[in-house]
Amino acid sequence: MSAVATSRAWPFVGRAEPLAVADAALDADRGVLLVGPAGVGKTRTAGELLARRAAARDTVRRALATSATVDVPLGALGPLLPPWGDRKGEPNLVQWAARALVARAEAGARLVLGIDDGHLLDPLSAAVVGQLALTRSATVVVTARSGAPLPDALATLRRERLLERVELDALTRPEVEELVAASLGGQLDGAAAYRLWHLTRGNALYVRELVSAACRHGTLRPLDGVWVWSGDAPTHGLDDVLDDRLGALPPEDRDALELLAFCEPAGTDLLASLVDPAVLDRLDRSGLVVSEQFGRRIDLRLAHPLYAELLRGRASPLRVRALNRRLADAQEAIGTRRARDRLRLLLWRLGAAQSVDPAELCEIAERVLPGDPATAGRLADAAVEAGGGFDAGFLSARVLLAAGRADEAEALLATLEADTPDRGVRLATTRAQNLFYALGAPEKAAGVLRELDAGGLDTDRQLTVLRAAVLSYERRYVETWELLAPLLVDVDGGDPTTLWACVVGVTALRGCGRFDTLAALATRGLALAAALADRAPEWQRMHLAMGEVSGHAFAGRFAEGVRLCEQRYEEALDAGLTGAKIVLGGFGGLVLFLCGQVRTSAHRLRDATAGVRIGAAPLVPVLRAGLAQSTALAGDVTAAEAVLAELGDPDPEYAPWIHMARAWTAAARGELARAVRDMTAAADAAEERDERPLTFLMLHGLVRLGVSDDALVERLTRQVDGVEGEYARAALAHARALAAGDGPALDEVVEVFATGGGLLLAAEVAAHAAAAHRRAGRVAAERAAAARARTLAARCEGARTPALDLLDAPDDLTPREREVARLAARGLTSRAIAEGLTLSVRTVDNTLSSVYAKLHVAGRRELATIDLGA
Template identity: 25%
Template structure:
């Protein structure tokens, strides 16, 4: 089978699906979306054409056929369904239809004659028949060929189920390619479908990273997803924080899976059993290496049974290669529990002798080293360090901690121990355990200080790695940016005093980039951004600059060159992908910055279009899956879907309450407060604002002004008069720091809310001096800050200052189309949260159909809510509604 993200079934509707009627999948019901496939199969049977339903065990083939056949039989009662269930490998159709045992099982003509006679006996003279065969991949060669011939000659209408692997082999591949039968392939759940299934099972939202882990463990197989969830619920591994579910468990195979594997192992030859055990321990391997371990026939037999998965993966040198592994992690885990320690050592010895190119495959090397260390199998210390670094690049910090803790006593030199402890410290940091990270870093510091002067030229890289992790702990976990920057300066001076100028330059340059990066994340754009942008534009050694790109482009946008920041961030996304071996988090960081800058620019079309790879699981870069929630929340904000935004921000906040390695918790809290206020949940919004104000901003100091603007907009939605003072304060601070974009945004809110606060203000009134001064400054900023949204903000402020309510309403709708939905300025109307949301979208110029699509409701529901809104507000059109809601 091949697990991919693309092309999976639509998850818009959910049905109860009975597991496959075979030894692997008998039991209670699971859930899978199969409405489209059922309609297609029904139409195929009506056309009297045969159908082949393809998929792996547990995806719902048997249930789909059963449900469709029952429905078809109800519509045409005269149809006779002749069913055959195959449950043993290499079974003859003659055995299944009760033919005499003395007949030869390899004669296709005899099989065809007796099969047609059997079908005829089941039907009346004039009745039509459909032959249903479950698990046709288990039939012997003669029966398979007979069945294919009957379908090709259109002698019988058949509906057949089989495993995906069997469909890749003749005669089925030829039959389907020629269109003699309709192919219906049932794919495993996608990650989003897995998330929807978990939400349905648990009765509440689930964090995206939990759904991702479940999906990866099960391969998206509906049966195994259901079993894992129910097992982990019984072990209390799913836990709830503020109504959001998370999973922090270590799944174990269920007893039924152990029974399946026992049955499999008894059927396998010794060579095939050895291959399965090897794949269970070492995971997916380059396909060409499998032929060193087993014959073509044995590999093909495992493939036909659906035990192998074939994927294409990117290798260390950037090339893509086909790899083969077992069906999913749970199956492999169950196999591993059956293998003795002696057998593990045999596998290690065999692999180390037979596969001399193991260093060329980082994932394979990682699993080999993990197994070797666990089994006390002797390996080179450098291989352990190389593997630990690769595991960090794969974002497996817990595996790194486990491996490094077992291997630290195996390090023969101080240099090796320093490297291993530094890597473990970074792993502790990635699981949000700064205390443990600091303990390792302190030990590394002592070891570095004890090194002789002669070791310094070779040890500079270790000093740089240690300094980077130490600075990250100070700034991103303890919210001590000054301490982080001071430590980097200290290590810079330390290296400069121990190396000559030529030796020191590349290391000092690298530390300088780190200092600029940490200063940017501390929000010191006014101090360092000129130097940062100069480095990025120059582009010398761009691989060293990838970590700097995110804070630098955000600073550039805040200083007013929003469109320049859009282009520079777009350029460095490509650079980050080209140098993934240097910094695996680069693409995700820069894409997040790029999305926020697009929002500031008012360019929402590319913002709402998912990135072609980072939004799936095929991306080679590292992505913290909490960013799925933040990305979906931002899209909901620009679309004015406040309830959706609140849900996504809330899920992110639940994850951040558990662990927040990225330090983005404050941003998510302010975002949820805004969405809650805009949805009409005032009490919740005030509580969230209080939490957000008390939360250290850590990494998000890089966009301090955006957090302040989120707070101001929340106050505007809450109709709190302190929004005016807060906007004025932010505008003054932004002016002092040279943040033109933030100043323009703050001045706009100051003008709009101040004008609204003047009783009876109209076109003939004179502007109060503070508002007149703000308008003058806005006019100056309009020539400095680039982008569509900044220009519309100035135009809207002008309309408000002129007392032109009609023009102000038009500009508000223009801003809404750019992703900015402003809080109304009139006295609130007593509307429900859903009525308020729909009314705001309607006032923004959206049709009922567009609103229904955005909020995933029916057009009738939208119109019903709008009619109540019109009744409550006393208006009769959407144009009048816009004025009432202003």
Template identity: 35%
Template sequence: MRPTWPFVGRTAEVEAAVAGIGRYGEPGVLLVGEAGVGKSRMLESAALRCRDEGMHVVVTAGAEASNGLPFAAMAALLPERGHRDDPANVFAAAAGTLREAAGDRTCVLVVDDVHHLDDASAALVQHLAATTGARVLAAARTGSTGAPAVVALLRRPFVRVSAVEGLNRATVGALLVSVLGGPVDGLTVDRLWRVTRGNPLFLRHLVEACRASGTLRRAGDVWRWKGQIPVQHRLSDLVASLLGGLTAEEAHALSYVAHAEPVPLDVIETLVDASVLVELEQRSLITVERVHRDLVVRMGHPLYGESVRARSGAERRRDVHRALARAVTHGDTADHARLRAVTWRLAAGDPVPGDQVVGAARDALTRCDAPLAERLARHAGTAAGAGVLARALVAQDKAGEAEELLSRCAAGDGTEPPDELARLAALRALNLCWNLRRPAEAAEVVRSARVSGPPGGGAAAELAVAELALAAFGDGSADLSSADLSCLSAGVRDDVIASVCDPLRAYLDVYLGRPARVADAYAAGRLGGPRVWSAMGAAAAACHVEALALTGRLDEAFAVARSGYRTAVEREASAEASLLAFGVGVCEMWAGRPGRALPRLQEARALLDDHAPFPIQVYVFSEHAVCLAAVGRFAESRRVLEEIGRRLPAASNLRGHLTLAEVRVDAQIEGRRVKAAEAGASLGEHYRSTGWYTKAVEAFYHSVRLRPSRVVAEALHEVAGRCDSELFALFDRHAQAVVGGDVDGLLTVADALEARGYHSLAWEAVSSAAGVADGRGDDRLAARLRIRVRDLAPLCEGYRPPWTANTGPQAALSERERETCELAAGGLTNDAIAERLCLSRRTVANHLQRAYGKLGVRSRDDLPRALGLERPVPPVGLAWLAGNPPPERDRRTWAAGVRPPLGAYPVLSGPPAGL
């Protein structure tokens, strides 16, 4: 980590302050902000700029320790000690000293911590501003604008207030990357920004504390923070000093807010006088905000709450929670009053009946707060509480503990109702299959539940969901193309298992050939609601992005992924942020920009915990491996594939997805493409036979592009026709055109792909068309297509599918042909060119016609683009047509075959002598 943190994010504010200082007739600038926000470094930067602009700068600062010493801050301007008794002499001497030093330059008085100036120094600053025209640039802490020195400067006014806020999220992210020396995941950036509110000093101390505690460390290539806010003396001392000077009532009020935030305003008002809350809000120690219909109170800064809680003893914490529980019990009862009351009573150590605890835990689970549900359910001590606890553990992917608890529930004392046992069996099967990668045991759990007797009520639906999930991610032997998905839409009462329904339906529809149906369902609001199981919410979001990308709606896919990622980061939803970062990376891969995709996919891996469901891991790891290969990091790509191969259950049909990733990796490597094409065709046939039509399209499409085959193209045509995706129809047309050598078909497909944002596929189609034209000896068409290839290349930002046809270099123009074309591109007629080059008109026409054929253009209007000249081309000839010969260096440049920019020299009539 860098020893000195860079000064960032303040350029505009510093420039505005310096500009304000330079405008006469306007007040100076008073920077006001909280401690550590960067006021002193802004003053330092502004002072340096003022000096650079020729101003005379005097820097001083107030200090709380010297507040009672007259002129303590202005010693540099004071006369000899014997002349300090008379204030008039002091003021006059200081003004004279300042004028003499400044001369005819603008004078700037820079005063840090101006609120700590002693009265005499404050009066002297005012006198100098009034009599010498000195400009004042000062800084004061938030809440100190009532200090006498500040009031006096504002009254005249000698200064105007400029509020200094914390750094924004983007600036904090850039600062962290600079300091840590590598990329930082978005969740960590957002959390550090929220905890510190962009305060650079708080941020520095917190980062140092997190690194020292080991909670901030690299996960692969990406920095990630996991864990609680660590206690660090410098940080805690700094925050404690900001909270000093509180009255007993104010300290009690902060205690209630810190231990319960966000706490409803009506609850806190039963415990604290309103005037105390107003005072704390004015000092920015608390904030009041509206959440839905309720007003809630929070600490003014996250670190304030951490400081208050850290300084509270166990007995004090119990007293606070007991008072809060009484307040919510005796106050207005909202829908979630029971949840708050039970939570606070348990925190106070008071007895709570088991049925109330279980009810509160169920409420928390319904509200998608699985961590709170877990904490509450651990207090229940009943069989019902064990069931809620198991659900909360699965919802957080705490698979090992959940399996231990669920297995004990299955072997219980027989008091549980059959329906509850069946639901718990379904939950256990999902946990065993997805989280613990034990699909065979999961299947046995479901089979045993069926054998033990037909469940009634909704439990049958839950078991059907588990069976469908096992079929989707099991050994792949089941043909799911005609599977009944009705169990995913009704009858499921268990909140955690209900979380599985939408993403499972979306996944099956996407990969069984119906991605457009999924995209439309999300647009209509039929899919995508909140999920108790966070990983399933993440999977649902990823399926939405994938459905859009696979139907040719890449711009929409980008928008959904980016918007969802921002929301997930703000909610601290790690699993969802991971899969939406993955979604952005997938979209970048479709757009042909693996260089942009790689940081997103690295972040997705860093945010993905090892206990996340294995299908999620397979997709993230596989795309990361393909991206690494696309940017030339083949050894790393292989290691990633090997790692995920070890994690994948041997019997899972996701082995096929891993094989497809290997095909895509091998396609990037010379010498492995024939094998990759064969593997892709074989995999496509396997998917076609089992009804996974979308996967079959992808496999066949990769194969036919690597090694054109009529058989594979026909297979792709057949499965694409079974799907509802317009993009797959384009893939089909692309394959048919490649196999048939259809230049027009390839160009039509390229236009459609480019319009939809699939730039590398468009580039590939045009490159193939140029190769076909070359093979036919159609030089003019091939040359024109090479220009199109060159135009598409910037959209891929340096990436080129390595298996595409080598279109060869553009046919070289002779010296005279290029000279003629450049003049024509500049707007000269054939007659004018002939006169300037001392050629006949027919010779000029012949040069242009031969050049048109080599360049693949039809007229002089196309020449600037074909020659790579800037538009508009200046209507002048080459430099060597000027009346004055060019410098010798440019003669040597031309002799080497390199032309200077068109219009580099003025053109006069007639060729230069001697040429």
């Protein structure tokens, strides 16, 4: 598949606004000047404009100006002109060339002349272009590089407002993602899109070359239908492109750029003893280096991230060692006044193969681990090699945790032996948290904490949090919260123990269904994590962020949950947190499902789980189940069934989610009875585990499928008792109104869900309301509710559910009749229908007879011609 990226023509994406401005100018018979830096996509945008003009029957001609033709008279336009001998004595070359170009246009068609790299036009060609534009004999589309002076003729056209200047900026990150996904023919992993955009800064040329190189080298490859990035950025395919900027530099300039590649951003104090100030000034003025001022300090960096990638990639091992040694010696000479200086000095010493104190390596690695696990891992490995003992081994295990390699981390943690009570506490609590949150083994987690020697705890508060953690691992959520609540009165001014209490408290509140309280506590916990001097571990921040999102979403503030998830996801990517893809990206997909954005939900869930094996983390089976249900409701039942087959028989831990996914997949197939059975199994599995929030979610799923009996209402009433937020209240109101056939009450529920952003839920309730109004003979109310349902459903990315099918199905069929009729219309025999719905064949035949009579059809063949809903 990697050949796709190198051979397929790259699509044209984005640029809607500049194209609209350019089209308007061309429609007004004015020219267009497309300006932007090298590689931004000027030529491609000009090509799109010219293709549109050709489609409108204009005569399009294109010319290319180059440095080789800049001193050749008519060098750029020569290929478009007849031989000079055809001038027939015409002494004015400009007029002859202009007339010749116009004469070569098709009869009655407007001539549109495209000039690439117009800043390199030779004077005579520029004069011809100016003549054509001034006399309105042709319309011109010119590209030019930012900052390059234009020939006088083009500058005159700009002053006369005969050329509309259109600035082309770099592509945005969504545009980069769209471009690459279209070229590869498949979805691009969110983290890969982030890295591509960061490396290329949206430069279209760099994007294309980097993606092509990454595909060739296997750095970018498809996993589970998603293109995922792994490893370093290959620069081999970019050599020719970047050498235009870096290839012809004098040795002293090249040396300075290499140093910057290994130390950026670098202060002038560091570079003063290594680089001649005149060299830095020259590089700054040439645009290869940029400088930024922070108070009295000036930092320098390379003008583009790919310059550093190329220079580092080309340096030999011996050269790398020499550069690191020079940088380390220079830093040692000026001292390490800032924390950043100490880190860089250590890394340069390691790069120069010099000995470093393992205790210092561990100290600095601890500091950088939350925000830069890759660098922390390098320091930890060096500390282990240098004989760093327990601290180095423990640090290596935490690096594995930060990289999402929870099973490897547990294997390492289990081998470590703590020689002090304090180290014993840190080892046991880290193991327990990994076992519970990452490996889904609450019993083992609780066992590790029970065996802990509490003598290493400094305060009674730590002991209380430890006891609460054991209770939460045992799912005794009410007791957990009762123990923790007194410690969380003042979170804002807390310490690491308070933060640990927040994390455990989030788990307890979610288990209790205290969603409003959960959202508030998680937000305060995140603020505390950011304020602490020592940054909180990644898993704590991820858990708090997921708690914040789930608190809002399951309280009925679905849109706010999505907004927060997107915000926290971006923040996590910026911080280099590897767990963001699964935790925040994936959980956001689950919330998007409730909002009704089923295709976006499937996209996000596919991204979150690509290349991650089932069982790698407890959230993965949940996310794969979510992918199945989103895919099914988006219309691809076959793909949903493939995901469910991969999940296999549900583990009790994930049974509610997998049964629910099976239910929505069955519903998408039109098998309502099976859907109800699976959703009931989901609710039963959640209730068995005393997961009340999950139970109410599955019970409301039954309501959404159309189940409307008093027993379900009573059961749902028990489950939502004490659950905070509008979602639980609205779900119960939905169940009661559906059972009572109360259309006006259902109308009220519609607005509750719609206000919170649960558009699919709102659309389904509106469809139920329309049916209730119809049965009551309220024609106007029925039409209003149906219109509301269709309006809401139109914003749900094509989602189809049994409730929405009510809008299109014949009015007078019962749900059972509709289900049997849909299966018969698909060609199933009465026996097959009976086996699928657990009915007798006679019951199926009797039901079909009733359907035929109501719809006035003679049999199955005519039944297949009627719209019975999806």
